[in-house]
Amino acid sequence: MRTLSQALAVARKDxxxxxxxxxxxxxxxxxxxxxxxxxxxxxxxxxDMLRQMAGGLLWLVFAFAGALVFNRGFAKExxxxxxxxxxxxxxxxxxxxxxxxxxxxxxLLALEIVxxxxxxxxxxxxxxxxxxxxxxxxxxxxxxxxxIGAAFxxxxxxxxxxxxxxxxxxxxxxVPLLIAAIELTDALLFEKRITGTELLWGRILLAFDIVFTAxxxxxxxxxxxx
Amino acid sequence: MLRERTAVGLAIAAGALLVYNLYQxxxxxxxxxxxxxxxxxLFFHVPAGIVGMIGYFVALTFSLLYLSSGNLRxxxxxxxxxxxxxVFSLVNIVTGSIWARNQWGIWWTWDYxxxxxxxxxxxxxxxxxxxRAIEEPIQRARLSSALCIFGCVDVVIVWKxxxxxxxxxxxxxxxxxxxxGTMDPAxxxxxxxxxxxxxxxxxSLVLVRTxxxxxxxxxxxxxxxxxxx
Numbered sequence: 001m002r003t004l005s006q007a008l009a010v011a012r013k014d015x016x017x018x019x020x021x022x023x024x025x026x027x028x029x030x031x032x033x034x035x036x037x038x039x040x041x042x043x044x045x046x047x048d049m050l051r052q053m054a055g056g057l058l059w060l061v062f063a064f065a066g067a068l069v070f071n072r073g074f075a076k077e078x079x080x081x082x083x084x085x086x087x088x089x090x091x092x093x094x095x096x097x098x099x100x101x102x103x104x105x106x107x108l109l110a111l112e113i114v115x116x117x118x119x120x121x122x123x124x125x126x127x128x129x130x131x132x133x134x135x136x137x138x139x140x141x142x143x144x145x146x147x148i149g150a151a152f153x154x155x156x157x158x159x160x161x162x163x164x165x166x167x168x169x170x171x172x173x174x175v176p177l178l179i180a181a182i183e184l185t186d187a188l189l190f191e192k193r194i195t196g197t198e199l200l201w202g203r204i205l206l207a208f209d210i211v212f213t214a215x216x217x218x219x220x221x222x223x224x225x226x
Numbered sequence: 227m228l229r230e231r232t233a234v235g236l237a238i239a240a241g242a243l244l245v246y247n248l249y250q251x252x253x254x255x256x257x258x259x260x261x262x263x264x265x266x267x268l269f270f271h272v273p274a275g276i277v278g279m280i281g282y283f284v285a286l287t288f289s290l291l292y293l294s295s296g297n298l299r300x301x302x303x304x305x306x307x308x309x310x311x312x313v314f315s316l317v318n319i320v321t322g323s324i325w326a327r328n329q330w331g332i333w334w335t336w337d338y339x340x341x342x343x344x345x346x347x348x349x350x351x352x353x354x355x356x357x358r359a360i361e362e363p364i365q366r367a368r369l370s371s372a373l374c375i376f377g378c379v380d381v382v383i384v385w386k387x388x389x390x391x392x393x394x395x396x397x398x399x400x401x402x403x404x405x406x407g408t409m410d411p412a413x414x415x416x417x418x419x420x421x422x423x424x425x426x427x428x429x430s431l432v433l434v435r436t437x438x439x440x441x442x443x444x445x446x447x448x449x450x451x452x453x454x455x
Contacts, residue, residue: 148376151376155369155372155373156356158365159356159359159360160359161359165352165355165356165359168352168355168356169349169352169353169355169356169373171348172345172348172349172352172380173349173376173377173379173380175341175342175345175380176342176345176380176383179341200390211379212376212379215375215376215379219372219375219376222293222368222371222372223368223369223372225368
């Protein structure tokens with residue numbers, strides 16, 4: 001309970017800073033929009049092609065734009081030794097990491113909602129048929145991306161090649177989660193329901209979230225000790 | 227000195243076993259009824275994949291040992307094992323690709339087993355790249371141990387993917403997973419003997435690589451000491 005309240009305090013602080021500076025959201029939002037526009041030149045956005053590409057396109061946008069948010073998550077604490085101050089405070093490492101992941105997931109979900117609306121308008125896709133199932137898939141996948149993003153953001157924060165190393169180690173690990181999210185999103189956007197095969201992807205998504213949240217919490221001290 | 231002798235001894239034993247296996251594969255065992263001669267590549271493809279996966283789990287064990295003890299020797303061992311396992315994973319992918327070209331007519335397909343195996347290679351290649359990006363030995367050991375633990379989750383997915391998903395990649399054939407009846411016992415015997423040969427090569431490579439890693443760390447600490455003085 002104490003860990004959770006500390007994590008919420010960290011998330012509130014991060015979100016307040018982000019609302020004031022809009023440092024990550026502006027960059028991630030502009031990047032997501034640019035990719036959505038560029039993809040229309042990469043392939044003919046006909047109904048058949050969209051059926052094959054929509055889920056993949058959306059989740060690539062979220063994953064790439066998300067990396068911009070995660071890169072800043074811990075890096076913004078470096079000036080004025082704010083990270084050292086946070087580590088020296090009574091906060092536990094696990095609550096610091098969890099708080100960063102909470103902030104990440106809120107920012108990522110906001111980005112996803114805006115991107116999904118734009119995607120619906122630009123590519124003429126109706127995504128409102130199963131809003132609650134789609135919201136559940138987006139939340140589960142975003143939490144997985146956010147917790148790994150926070151853990152790897154912390155892992156790379158003190159590295160010389162931070163901006164280069166984060167994508168190199170983050171994306172391969174996200175592949176199973178992204179495949180699951182893409183399969184489920186495609187099913188919900190075009191089949192308007194989830195069948196037996198897609199349920200397996202749902203279970204993989206849930207298992208991925210549980211395993212990586214547990215690992216991130218267990219390794220928080222190891223990752224954050226300087 | 228003992229470690230060097232052990233490495234050489236293991237390499238000689240592996241070489242002798244490999245010669246015996248090659249004789250059995252090409253001179254004794256017949257062609258497979260459906261695949262013809264190409265099936266022999268599986269005597270390298272399967273053992274290389276298994277040795278690679280075992281290696282990642284052993285590296286995970288040493289990473290945990292480093293995190294609990296702080297002894298950099300465990301980290302050197304873990305890094306060496308990941309490096310050698312990565313080589314065997316590449317052998318696994320390349321031999322599988324040659325087999326696929328002959329049997330399926332394509333070099334590559336985005337099958338779940340193939341994709342997860344490729345992702346596994348990318349994760350541990352990232353592990354090695356991250357190690358090179360960190361100069362401070364304790365920070366390097368701590369962070370790469372954490373990354374190794376995260377990465378091993380994908381190894382489980384590679385291992386179980388042929389059971390979870392039905393795709394192009396053949397399902398389990400070894401009798402320890404199927405209970406028998408899917409592979410000729412004479413062929414399976416040679417497959418396991420080749421697994422032993424590849425495992426011995428792997429262990430001798432790890433011994434050589436760990437020695438290099440330990441020496442590199444000692445030279446680095448001497449350089450730091452000289453700079454401090």
